[in-house]
Amino acid sequence: MSIVLSPSLLAADMGHLAQELQTLEERGIKALHIDVMDGNFVPNIAFGPDQIKMLRPLTTMKFDVHLMIVKPERYIQTFADAGADAITVHPEACTHLHRTLQIIKATGKTVGVSLNPATPIEVLEYMYELVDRILLMTVNPGYGGQKNIEAMNKKIEQLAAVKEANNYSFEIQVDGGINKENIKAVITAGARNIVIGSALLQRGKTEENIADYQNIIRSIQL
Numbered sequence: 001m002s003i004v005l006s007p008s009l010l011a012a013d014m015g016h017l018a019q020e021l022q023t024l025e026e027r028g029i030k031a032l033h034i035d036v037m038d039g040n041f042v043p044n045i046a047f048g049p050d051q052i053k054m055l056r057p058l059t060t061m062k063f064d065v066h067l068m069i070v071k072p073e074r075y076i077q078t079f080a081d082a083g084a085d086a087i088t089v090h091p092e093a094c095t096h097l098h099r100t101l102q103i104i105k106a107t108g109k110t111v112g113v114s115l116n117p118a119t120p121i122e123v124l125e126y127m128y129e130l131v132d133r134i135l136l137m138t139v140n141p142g143y144g145g146q147k148n149i150e151a152m153n154k155k156i157e158q159l160a161a162v163k164e165a166n167n168y169s170f171e172i173q174v175d176g177g178i179n180k181e182n183i184k185a186v187i188t189a190g191a192r193n194i195v196i197g198s199a200l201l202q203r204g205k206t207e208e209n210i211a212d213y214q215n216i217i218r219s220i221q222l
């Protein structure tokens, strides 16, 4: 079973960023989740293309860029040029989701779509074949360190059932409040790419945490 662990940059120690990225890479992490927040779609502000551009030469990890911004189509090329490998947008923030997904596709980056907890998966009914990744938010987006909404496990199962029934190729990603206690439940429900911020990037404990998550993942029988 292949599970991707995607540490969230939001929880990184900004004073020692280069070192943090090196630790992640040395421990086998292949993807870094980068939350972009505009203070409008979500109440918080975080990261822009200039920071991503500066980080790009520091690591070979894939940059998985989650755009929590209104009208993301305005910035997709900018983030692609800055070094994103994967770009994810919210239907709740797009006027024309299909067009926005086509714009991402045209950049050659992988195409992701993310749903807030209150948004049902049915909004994606005609989009499933266009996307490489569906990110189910397991908290309301905007802040790291929030409590996981357990009811989202049912939504993960529902999406996994749609994927299985139709043989779709998209990856199911989850983000928000994932920790050592609940990671097994989200994977059992069907998630295969797990974003973790505050319960992974902890100064002095990051290496131990990664080993713990890798062990938990290895122990899961599906």
Ligand SMILES: O=C(CO)[C@H](O)[C@H](O)COP(=O)(O)O
Binding pocket: 008, 010, 011, 033, 035, 139, 140, 141, 142, 143, 144, 145, 146, 175, 176, 177, 178, 195, 196, 197, 198, 199
């Ligand atoms: O995108 C988020 C909030 O908008 C996530 O919650 C964040 O990336 C992960 O942080 P944590 O694991 O601490 O919940």
